[in-house]
Amino acid sequence: MRDGKMVAIVGAGPVGLAAAAHVLARGMSPVVLEAGPEAGHAIRQWQHVQLFSPWEYNIDKAAARLLAPTGWNSPDPQSYPTGGELLDRYLTPLATRTPLREAIRTSSRVSAISRVGFDKARTRGREQAPFEIRYRNGSGPEVLRADAVIDTSGTWFSPNPAGSNGLPAIGEPECAGRVAYGMPDVRGAARSRYAGKTVAVLGAGHSAVGTLIDLVHLAGEVPGTQPVWLLRGADPAKAFGGGRNDKLAARGELGSAFAALVAAGKIRIETEFGVTHLTDSEGRLKIAAGALSGARHVIADELIVSTGFRPDFSFLSELRLRLDPAIEAPVALAPLIDPNEHSCGTVRPHGARELAHDEPGFYLAGMKSYGRAPTFLMMTGYEQVRSIAADIAGDKRAAARVELVLPETGVCTRGGLETAAAASGCCGGPPKDVSSACCAADETAKTSGASGCGCS
Structure with missing residues (x-):
C-alpha cells in the first residue's frame, strides 16, 4: 500500500489538512x-x-498524530472553540509545525482539472492517465500532475x-x-456597519439564527439597532432546533436562546417572505x-443573506462527475442528506464508496460533498478523507470500515414529518401521561380516541 502515489x-x-495527514500516513505524497x-x-x-461541536469532534486523529511530536497541547476536549481558536490552536500549528508545511501551496487557486491527454469525452x-491540475499563484499559470x-x-x-427561486433577486x-x-x-469587525441600523436577516438556518441573536445583543448596546427576520417559510418554530434533546449541546442551546428572544418580541418577524426584488x-x-405592483416589502438599511451555500463546479467541467440533479451531491450520498426528505443534523458515516464518481481517483469531500444540503459536521469530513485515503492506497477493507459514531440531533424531519418531537416547542413538547405518545400533540390525539397525530 506504500506505492508513492501523488495525491x-x-x-x-480542516478537512483538506486532514486528508493530507491521512495521505501522508499511507506513505503517499500530498500536495x-x-x-x-x-x-x-x-x-x-x-x-x-463559536462551533456547535466541542474540541473532541474537531480534531482529526491522523492530524493529531502529526502534531504530537511538536509539543502541541491538545485543547480541552469538552470545550467549544470559536473559528479563531480552531485556527490558532489546531489548523495553524498543523499547517506550519508538521511535515504538512512542505505539502501546502498557498495563494494557489485551482482553475481547471482534467486527465493528461484526455478530454471529458474520451x-x-x-x-x-494522471490528473492534470492547473492553478494560478500570482506568478502565472502552473501545472501539477x-x-x-x-x-x-x-x-x-x-x-x-x-x-x-435560486437566482439573485432582481436588483x-x-x-x-x-x-x-x-x-x-x-x-465586532462589522459593528460600525450595523450598529443603530435596521438590519434584515434572510434565512432559517444556524447562520441566520446566530446573526439575529448577535443583532439583539447589539440592539441592547446601541439604541436604534433593529433586527428583522425574513423567513421564507410559515413556521418560525422550525428554526428552534432540538433544544435539550440535541447531543451537540451548543447547537441545542442556540435554538433555545433564539426561541426565547422571539417569544420576548426582540425580533420582528416577516414569515412567508420570498424575496424577489431589491431596490434603492x-x-x-x-x-x-412578490411582484413589484402590490408586493409586500420591508425597508432596511442592510440585508444579510444567510440562506446557505452551493458548490462551485466550474473548474471540474472536464471530469466525469456523478451528481444528484437537485442536491448536487454524489448520487450515493444525496438520499442520506436531501433536505426535502429529512433535516437531521446527523448522517450515517460514509466514505470513498459514496463519494466516488465516474472519474476513478477523483473524490469530493468535506462541505462541498454535501452540495446544497446544510447538515455537514466537521467530523463527518474527517471520516470521509480517512476512507478516501485508504481507498486510494488500495486498502479497500479500511475504506469500507466505519470508524465514527455521530451525535444525534434532538429533532429531525423525514418526509416532512417531525420525529423525536419531545423537544420544547415541537409538537407541543413532551407527553405528560401517555407513555406510548411521542409528543404532547400525539398524546392529545390518542386521549381523544384518534390513533395519534402522525408525527411518529
Whole structure:
C-alpha cells in the first residue's frame, strides 16, 4: 500500500489538512493547493463564530498524530472553540509545525482539472492517465500532475443568493453595497456597519439564527439597532432546533436562546417572505416579496443573506462527475442528506464508496460533498478523507470500515414529518401521561380516541 502515489488536495481547511495527514500516513505524497494566503482562509471569514461541536469532534486523529511530536497541547476536549481558536490552536500549528508545511501551496487557486491527454469525452485508457491540475499563484499559470484528486474546497465563497427561486433577486447585484452573505461579525469587525441600523436577516438556518441573536445583543448596546427576520417559510418554530434533546449541546442551546428572544418580541418577524426584488429607497434598501405592483416589502438599511451555500463546479467541467440533479451531491450520498426528505443534523458515516464518481481517483469531500444540503459536521469530513485515503492506497477493507459514531440531533424531519418531537416547542413538547405518545400533540390525539397525530 506504500506505492508513492501523488495525491492533489484542493483546499487547506480542516478537512483538506486532514486528508493530507491521512495521505501522508499511507506513505503517499500530498500536495495541498489553497486559494487563500494561508491555511484555513475560509474560517478566517467566520472566526468570531463559536462551533456547535466541542474540541473532541474537531480534531482529526491522523492530524493529531502529526502534531504530537511538536509539543502541541491538545485543547480541552469538552470545550467549544470559536473559528479563531480552531485556527490558532489546531489548523495553524498543523499547517506550519508538521511535515504538512512542505505539502501546502498557498495563494494557489485551482482553475481547471482534467486527465493528461484526455478530454471529458474520451474513454479508452482514461483510468491510467494522471490528473492534470492547473492553478494560478500570482506568478502565472502552473501545472501539477497527480494520481488522485480530493476536492475539499468547500462552499463558503459560493453563497446562495437572496432570491427564493435560486437566482439573485432582481436588483441584487446593483444593491451589493448593502448586502452581505453568510454570518458577518455584526458585534465586532462589522459593528460600525450595523450598529443603530435596521438590519434584515434572510434565512432559517444556524447562520441566520446566530446573526439575529448577535443583532439583539447589539440592539441592547446601541439604541436604534433593529433586527428583522425574513423567513421564507410559515413556521418560525422550525428554526428552534432540538433544544435539550440535541447531543451537540451548543447547537441545542442556540435554538433555545433564539426561541426565547422571539417569544420576548426582540425580533420582528416577516414569515412567508420570498424575496424577489431589491431596490434603492431614498438611500435605504427596499426588500420586496412578490411582484413589484402590490408586493409586500420591508425597508432596511442592510440585508444579510444567510440562506446557505452551493458548490462551485466550474473548474471540474472536464471530469466525469456523478451528481444528484437537485442536491448536487454524489448520487450515493444525496438520499442520506436531501433536505426535502429529512433535516437531521446527523448522517450515517460514509466514505470513498459514496463519494466516488465516474472519474476513478477523483473524490469530493468535506462541505462541498454535501452540495446544497446544510447538515455537514466537521467530523463527518474527517471520516470521509480517512476512507478516501485508504481507498486510494488500495486498502479497500479500511475504506469500507466505519470508524465514527455521530451525535444525534434532538429533532429531525423525514418526509416532512417531525420525529423525536419531545423537544420544547415541537409538537407541543413532551407527553405528560401517555407513555406510548411521542409528543404532547400525539398524546392529545390518542386521549381523544384518534390513533395519534402522525408525527411518529
